[in-house]
Structure formats: structure tokens, C-alpha cells
Amino acid sequence: MSVDQGVAVVDRSRCVGSGMCIVYAPGTFAHDDEAKAVVLDPAGDDLETVEIAVEACPTSALRLVGDQEEQ
Amino acid sequence: MTTLQALNRDRLKELFDLRSSYNSLMGGDFQTDPYPLWARLRAEAPVHDGTVHKLSGYPGEAFFQGLPFPDQPHFSAFTFAACDAALRDEVTFASSPAVVDGTGEIPGFETSMLSMNGAMHRRYRALVQPSFVPAKAGWWITKWIEETVQLLVDGLVDQGRAELNVDFCAAIPILTITHSFGIPIEQALEVRASLGTPAKIAAMLAPIVAARREDPQDDLISVLVQAELRDEDGVNQRLSDLEIYSFAILLLLAGSGTTWKQMGIVLTALLERPELLAAVRSDRSLLRPAIEEALRWTPTDPMFSRHVTRDTEFFGKHLPAGSVLHLCLGAANRDPARWDRPDEFDPRRPVKRSLGFGGGFHICLGMHVARAEMLVGIGALLDRLPNLRLDPDGPQPRYIGMYERGATEIPVVFG
Numbered sequence A: 001m002s003v004d005q006g007v008a009v010v011d012r013s014r015c016v017g018s019g020m021c022i023v024y025a026p027g028t029f030a031h032d033d034e035a036k037a038v039v040l041d042p043a044g045d046d047l048e049t050v051e052i053a054v055e056a057c058p059t060s061a062l063r064l065v066g067d068q069e070e071q
Numbered sequence B: 001m002t003t004l005q006a007l008n009r010d011r012l013k014e015l016f017d018l019r020s021s022y023n024s025l026m027g028g029d030f031q032t033d034p035y036p037l038w039a040r041l042r043a044e045a046p047v048h049d050g051t052v053h054k055l056s057g058y059p060g061e062a063f064f065q066g067l068p069f070p071d072q073p074h075f076s077a078f079t080f081a082a083c084d085a086a087l088r089d090e091v092t093f094a095s096s097p098a099v100v101d102g103t104g105e106i107p108g109f110e111t112s113m114l115s116m117n118g119a120m121h122r123r124y125r126a127l128v129q130p131s132f133v134p135a136k137a138g139w140w141i142t143k144w145i146e147e148t149v150q151l152l153v154d155g156l157v158d159q160g161r162a163e164l165n166v167d168f169c170a171a172i173p174i175l176t177i178t179h180s181f182g183i184p185i186e187q188a189l190e191v192r193a194s195l196g197t198p199a200k201i202a203a204m205l206a207p208i209v210a211a212r213r214e215d216p217q218d219d220l221i222s223v224l225v226q227a228e229l230r231d232e233d234g235v236n237q238r239l240s241d242l243e244i245y246s247f248a249i250l251l252l253l254a255g256s257g258t259t260w261k262q263m264g265i266v267l268t269a270l271l272e273r274p275e276l277l278a279a280v281r282s283d284r285s286l287l288r289p290a291i292e293e294a295l296r297w298t299p300t301d302p303m304f305s306r307h308v309t310r311d312t313e314f315f316g317k318h319l320p321a322g323s324v325l326h327l328c329l330g331a332a333n334r335d336p337a338r339w340d341r342p343d344e345f346d347p348r349r350p351v352k353r354s355l356g357f358g359g360g361f362h363i364c365l366g367m368h369v370a371r372a373e374m375l376v377g378i379g380a381l382l383d384r385l386p387n388l389r390l391d392p393d394g395p396q397p398r399y400i401g402m403y404e405r406g407a408t409e410i411p412v413v414f415g
């Protein structure tokens, strides 16, 4: 994946487990046992789909980072 | 089939007619289409003085979450940006005027997590969230939804005509929730009728809670009796009976009327557009987008409110601490700044989150259950009632209601 591609990162302390991200990008996100979102497959959806999911997170628990700078 | 005969049609009709006395407090008798007026208000300014119902020309008083607080100043937000910003800022915009910690004397939604803020809300919500994630939809469908839906369709399939709003849409969610609690079907309507009297509901739940404490089953009350709440000191505690009643009452209040009316809105929107209905019938993958679009286009709960905790400048208005901010989610969902042709019902538009299920930390807990009920319910009608269409000789459905919007009635013929 290239630098400008962007990877979603979950802030666990803000995630309430709403599942909105899973509705919009089911190839990327899933829940762990505590119903916190995890990125299951960073390449599971195209970037536009992941962006829609990130914007859809009701608690601002998701953001996109360029995968090489911040990871 | 025996189980469903316990449901009394007339009682059902009384409880689920939006205009009946049970529902008029929420403005169920409101007949005007508020959207043109909301469009004007939204274009004038993001935030206005006053309550949504007064600004919408509703005569008299209406009650809902955040009403009435007669001594507080009220403001109402109409744009997507303003509603979204308030929902995301729980420090300035709290869900209750006072701190709620779950230890009140009386069970009810006022003491439930709907009214909590911050870390307290997160602890309570985390107890139930695992039962309400998308991956649990299958559990809800096979255990509590599918059979009820098929039995309800069995009851109509040979009649050639039906009224779907009460006899179908209204029945599914109340039966799903009460079923998932272990409440027998004969009591389901009694539960619905007692929503205003929490003590009665608590009395119906008491024997079930006691039984599940002894012998947990694969149901929701068992989840609640086994849940452990971790306090600030890291000590785990079981929920008290009172906390369980409040949780259960919140789920009943939030989960039965909402899904009924939203399902009626989806169905009506499709039946009014026969070409679209035919498209959904032949390509079932369109049903989910149609449900999402209905949640945007006409959310059944078009307003929730927040309490302003500190003086703040908000989208051009000064909001003093202590005031109440109404968030007109209905208007936000048709904001032309976010959607092209916002007044059109178009399930094929590009996907994007709306505020139909709210937003922020209190976003609807039951959204995946509600979606499952609507998908299974409407899916079964399309599967089993050939040539389903509005009854040309019956009254045509209209959308009514102020704070709880829904269809008047949905008379259909088929076959």
C-alpha cells in the first residue's frame, strides 16, 4: 500500500461499538469480544469506502493516517 | 399458530394507532407535512429560538425526550452540521439536565443510560453493546424475529388484503423485544400498554429476573443478570434488579414504537412507488439501501435534544448554560449541503451516514436489530405476497406525527 493510501486507526477509548463502520466498510472493520472496532483487513475496501466509514463513526473514534508516516 | 392468537386485534389497533390517545402526547395527531417549513427554517439560520414543535406550527404542548422543561430557554438546530456537532460534543451538550448514575429509586428511562453522560454512560452501554453488534443480527433473527414474522404472514396470506401498519409492522418489534426478554406473548400487549407505568413493567419482569439469576438462558435478561459493571475502583459488580428494570424499560421504549413506525415508512415509500417496489422485489439487495434511505428521508424520531452545560456560541447563536437544544434530525437529514435532491426518496443515491439513528455516544444501540426486523419483515412480505400493492379502494396512507412520525394505515391487496 502506498503512503498516500491511508489506513484507518481506531481510538478504543472513544469507540462505543456502534457498528456504523461495519455497516459502511464491512470488508475493513469488525468487532472484538468487547464490541470495540478493529481493523481486520486494511485492504478490505477501497479508500473511498473507508473514508465514508470513517466519517460515519458517530463518536469520532476513527481516523485515516498515511500508513508509513504515522504507523 | 396458537401463540399469535393471544394477540387481540382491537387492542393492538388502539395501542398502535398514531392518532389514538396513547400517542397524541408525542404529537401523533399532527397532520401537516413539516418538511417544507423545516427547509425554510434551515435556509434562514442553522439555529433558531424555540422548540421544534412550536417552530413547526404544532398547536399546544408536545412531549418527548427533552420535553417539557417549561422554565428553560429552548433552541432548535436544523442543519446537518449543527446537529452533528452537538451530538459529537457531549461535554457542552449533555443528555440530561442533572447527573444520572443509575442508582435512582424508580426504574425508568430517566435513570437509564439514555440520560447518562461520560464514563458512566460508557460503562453501562458496554454491558449490552456485545448483544447488539452487527455480528449478533443472526442471533436476533433466528431466535426472536424470523418465526414471528412468518407466523404473522401466515395470518394474512390467504386473505388477499390486509392492513400492514398495525397487523404487521407494529406487531414485529414489540414481539421481538418481549420475546427476547422471556415475556410470554399473552403479556406483550400489556407491556406495551404499561410503558407509562414502569412499576407495572418491573412487576412483570421480576419473576423472569429472579428465574434467570438462578438459571441463565440464551436471552437478553440473562445477559443483564450476568453482566458485571466495573466501577471507578476496578471492582466488578452485578446489576441490581432496579438497574435491570431500567435497562429493560429503555429497550422497550426505544425499540418497539420506533421500529414499527420506521418499517411502516419504508413500506409506504415503496408501495407509493410501484416501479421501485418491483425493482426491490426482483433485486433484493436494494431492500437494505431502501431502508437506509427511509431513515434519512423520514426518520420516525425527527428530534432529540441536549442540555447545554455551559454558555456557548453555537452556529451564530448564544446558548446560555441550562438551555435545551432541540436537534431536528429530520431537517438535518434533508440538508442540501450534504445531499443532492434531498427531498427525493432515492435508494440508489450514494451511501452516506444520516442522523436517522442519532449520533454521538448515544447513537442508537438497537440499530442492527431494527434493520434486521425491517429486512426480515419486508422481505417476507415480498416473498410471500405476490403482486403486493396499495389497495386502490382503501384510504391512501399518509405520513403524520410530530415527534413520532409514521404512516396512518397501509391497506394493501395481493395475489
Ligand code: HEM
Binding pocket: B065, B095, B113, B114, B115, B125, B173, B177, B250, B251, B254, B255, B256, B258, B259, B262, B263, B299, B300, B301, B304, B305, B355, B356, B357, B358, B359, B361, B362, B363, B364, B365, B366, B367, B369, B370
Ligand atoms: C428504526 C428504529 C429505530 C430508530 C429510528 C431509533 C432511533 C434512535 C435514536 C435517534 C437514538 C438516539 C437518542 C439520543 O441521542 O438521545 C436512539 C437511542 C437508542 N435506541 Fe434506538 N432507534 C430504533 C430502534 C431501536 C431498537 C430496536 C432498540 C432496541 C432493541 C433501540 C434501542 C435504543 C437505545 C437503548 C438507545 C439509547 C442508547 C444510548 O443512550 O447510548 N432502538 N435510537
Ligand code: SF4
Binding pocket: A010, A014, A015, A016, A017, A018, A019, A020, A021, A022, A036, A037, A056, A057, A058, A059, A060, A061, A062
Ligand atoms: S463506528 Fe466508531 S464507535 Fe462505532 S464501532 Fe466503529 S469505531 Fe466504534
